[in-house]
Amino acid sequence: MTKHEQINHSLEAERGDTPLLPSERMWGFWEFSYANSALAIATWAFLIGGATALFVGPREGIAAIIIGNILGVLLATFSTCAPCGKYGTEQFTFLRSMFGANGSRLVYVLAVVLLTMGWLAVLGLMFGRSIDGLGSLVSDHQTDPGGALVLAAGTFAILLTAFVVAKGPTSIKVFNTIVAPALVVIMGVMLYLILGQHSFAELMALPALDAPFDSKRVNFMIAVEVNMAAGFSWWPYIGNLARLSKNQRTAFWPNIIGIFGAAALGEVVGLLAAAALGNSDPTVWMTHIGGLVFGVIALGFVAFANVTSMINILYTAIVGLRQLAGAGLRALKWELLVVAFCIVPVLIVLLGPGIYDGFFIFLVWTSALNSALAGIGIADYFFLRRQHLNLRYLYVNDRQSAYHFWKGFNPVALVALVAGFAIYVVLFNPQTLANTELFAFISASIPSCALAGLLHYGLTRVLAPRLGWGAYPKDDEGRGVIDSIVRGFSND
Amino acid sequence: MDSQAEIARAQELERRIRAYEELENGDEWPGALRATDYIAIILMTLVLVIGCYLWGY
Numbered sequence: 001m002t003k004h005e006q007i008n009h010s011l012e013a014e015r016g017d018t019p020l021l022p023s024e025r026m027w028g029f030w031e032f033s034y035a036n037s038a039l040a041i042a043t044w045a046f047l048i049g050g051a052t053a054l055f056v057g058p059r060e061g062i063a064a065i066i067i068g069n070i071l072g073v074l075l076a077t078f079s080t081c082a083p084c085g086k087y088g089t090e091q092f093t094f095l096r097s098m099f100g101a102n103g104s105r106l107v108y109v110l111a112v113v114l115l116t117m118g119w120l121a122v123l124g125l126m127f128g129r130s131i132d133g134l135g136s137l138v139s140d141h142q143t144d145p146g147g148a149l150v151l152a153a154g155t156f157a158i159l160l161t162a163f164v165v166a167k168g169p170t171s172i173k174v175f176n177t178i179v180a181p182a183l184v185v186i187m188g189v190m191l192y193l194i195l196g197q198h199s200f201a202e203l204m205a206l207p208a209l210d211a212p213f214d215s216k217r218v219n220f221m222i223a224v225e226v227n228m229a230a231g232f233s234w235w236p237y238i239g240n241l242a243r244l245s246k247n248q249r250t251a252f253w254p255n256i257i258g259i260f261g262a263a264a265l266g267e268v269v270g271l272l273a274a275a276a277l278g279n280s281d282p283t284v285w286m287t288h289i290g291g292l293v294f295g296v297i298a299l300g301f302v303a304f305a306n307v308t309s310m311i312n313i314l315y316t317a318i319v320g321l322r323q324l325a326g327a328g329l330r331a332l333k334w335e336l337l338v339v340a341f342c343i344v345p346v347l348i349v350l351l352g353p354g355i356y357d358g359f360f361i362f363l364v365w366t367s368a369l370n371s372a373l374a375g376i377g378i379a380d381y382f383f384l385r386r387q388h389l390n391l392r393y394l395y396v397n398d399r400q401s402a403y404h405f406w407k408g409f410n411p412v413a414l415v416a417l418v419a420g421f422a423i424y425v426v427l428f429n430p431q432t433l434a435n436t437e438l439f440a441f442i443s444a445s446i447p448s449c450a451l452a453g454l455l456h457y458g459l460t461r462v463l464a465p466r467l468g469w470g471a472y473p474k475d476d477e478g479r480g481v482i483d484s485i486v487r488g489f490s491n492d
Numbered sequence: 493m494d495s496q497a498e499i500a501r502a503q504e505l506e507r508r509i510r511a512y513e514e515l516e517n518g519d520e521w522p523g524a525l526r527a528t529d530y531i532a533i534i535l536m537t538l539v540l541v542i543g544c545y546l547w548g549y
Contacts, residue, residue: 018501018504018505018508019508019509019512021508021511022522022523059547059548060548060549061548062544062548063544063545063547063548063549064548066540066541066544067540067541067544067545070536070537070540070541071537071541074533074537082525086521086524087512088512220549246523247522247523247524248521248523248524248525249523249524249525249529250523252525252529253529256536331497388516391508391509391512391513392509395505395509
C-alpha cells in the first residue's frame with residue numbers, strides 16, 4: 001500500500017464512518033479544549049444567560065447555570081464521548097449497537113438533520129443580527145431583525161461555514177485554535193467591565209427580570225432546566241468531535257473546560273449583563289458596558305463565534321450523514337454533501353427568519369429528546385455492554401449482524417426513547433412552561449434520562465436473551481464481546 | 493460488494509477492526525478512563541451541584 005493510499009484512508013475515516021485509529025487522531029487535550037470552547041461560545045451562550053435572568057436573580061442564576069450545565073454535559077458526554085473516544089467510531093454508527101442500523105438512521109434524522117438545520121439557521125441569524133448591531137454602532141443604520149442586512153449576513157455565515165467544513169477537520173482545528181482563546185479573553189474582559197460598574201454584592205442582590213411564577217422553587221427549577229437543556233444539546237455533536245481526540249481520556253476531560261466551563265462563563269456574563277442593564281440582547285449591552293470601541297470588537301468576535309459553532313456542528317452532521325444511506329452517500333464527494341446540507345438552512349434564513357425568536361422553546365424541546373437518548377446510551381454502553389463493543393457487528397451487513405435487532409430497529413430502545421420523551425412533556429411543557437409539582441423538585445430532563453435508561457436496561461435484560469438481540473453479555477460474563485465471528489441473529 | 497473501491501474499503505475496515513481487537517485483547521487500553529477518572533468526575537459533580545444549590549438557592 002502506498003503512502004498516498006494510506007493518507008486517503010485516514011481522510012476517509014476522518015470524514016466517514018470507519019473507526020479512526022489512535023495514531024490518526026489529530027486532537028490532543030488542548031486542541032479538543034479549543035474545539036470544545038469554540039463550539040460552546042456563541043451568541044446562544046449569552047442568550048441562555050439572559051433567559052436565566054428572566055426567571056431568577058443573578059445569585060440563583062449562577063447556581064442554576066452551573067448545576068444545569070454540569071449535569072447536562074456530564075450525561076451527554078458519558079453516553080457519547082466515552083464510547084466514541086475509545087473506539088474512534090462515528091457516533092451514529094456506534095448508535096447501531098443500541099438502536100439497530102435503521103433505528104440509528106431514525107435517531108440521526110430526528111436529532112441531527114432536523115435540529116442541525118434549525119441550529120445552522122438560528123446561528124446564522126445570530127451572526128446576521130450581530131453584524132446588523134455592529135452596523136448601527138458605526139453608522140446611522142437602524143437595526144432591523146428581519147432586514148436585508150441580517151438575512152444577507154446570515155446567508156454569508158452559512159456559506160463561510162460550508163467553505164471551512166468542506167476543507168475538512170484540519171481547517172476546523174486552525175479556526176478553533178485562533179478564535180477560541182480570543183473569545184475566552186473577551187468574555188473575561190466583559191466580566192471585568194460588568195464588575196467594574198457594579199459590585200458583586202450589588203449584582204447578587206438584583207431580582208429576576210420577569211419571574212413567571214410566584215413559587216421561587218419553580219422559577220429556580222425552570223432556570224436549571226433551561227441550562228440542563230443547553231448541556232444536553234451537545235449530545236448530537238460531541239461524539240463525532242470526541243473521536244478525533246487521541247484517546248478516551250482526551251475525548252472526555254476537555255468537555256469540562258469547553259462545553260461546561262466556557263459555556264457556563266458565557267452564560268454567566270449574559271446573566272449578569274442582562275440583570276445589570278435590564279436587556280438580554282448582547283448587541284445592546286455589549287456597547288453599554290464597554291463603550292463604542294470595545295462594543296465593535298466584542299460584537300465582531302461574537303458574530304464569528306457563531307460561525308465556529310456552526311462549523312463544528314456541520315462537520316459532525318456531515319460525518320453522520322455518510323452512514324445514513326451507506327455506499328450511496330459515501331460515494332458522493334465530501335464537498336458536495338456539505339453544500340447540499342446547507343441548502344435548507346439558507347432557505348430557512350431567507351424565508352423563515354422568525355425561527356430566531358423561538359430559540360428557547362426550540363432549545364428546551366431538544367432536551368426532551370436528548371435527555372432520553374443520553375439515558376439509553378449510558379444504560380446500554382456502561383451497564384449492559386460493560387464498555388465493550390464488537391466493531392464487526394457495527395459494520396457488517398444489516399441482516400448478518402447481532403446489532404440488527406428487528407428489521408434494523410431495536411424496539412426496546414425506541415420504546416424507552418418514547419417513554420423518556422413523554423415523561424419530559426408530562427412533567428414540563430416547553431411550549432407553555434406548564435409544570436407538575438414533581439418538576440419543581442426533580443426537573444424534567446433527569447426523570448426523562450433516568451426513565452429511558454431504566455426501561456432500556458430492564459426490557460433488554462428480559463427480552464434480548466430470549467429474542468437473540470444485540471449480543472449483550474450475560475450476567476456472569478465479564479466482557480461484552482461474546483465472539484468475533486459474525487453470525488446471523490436476524491429475527492425478520 | 494463489487495467495485496474496486498468497496499473491496500478496498502472492506503480491506504481497510506478489516507485492518508482497523510483488527511487493530512481495535514488487538515487493543516481489546518491486551519491487558520491495558522492506552523488512555524482509557526479509569527476508576528480514578530470516574531470517581532473524580534462524580535465527586536466534582538456532587539461538589540458543584542450541592543455547593544451551588546446551598547450557595548445560590
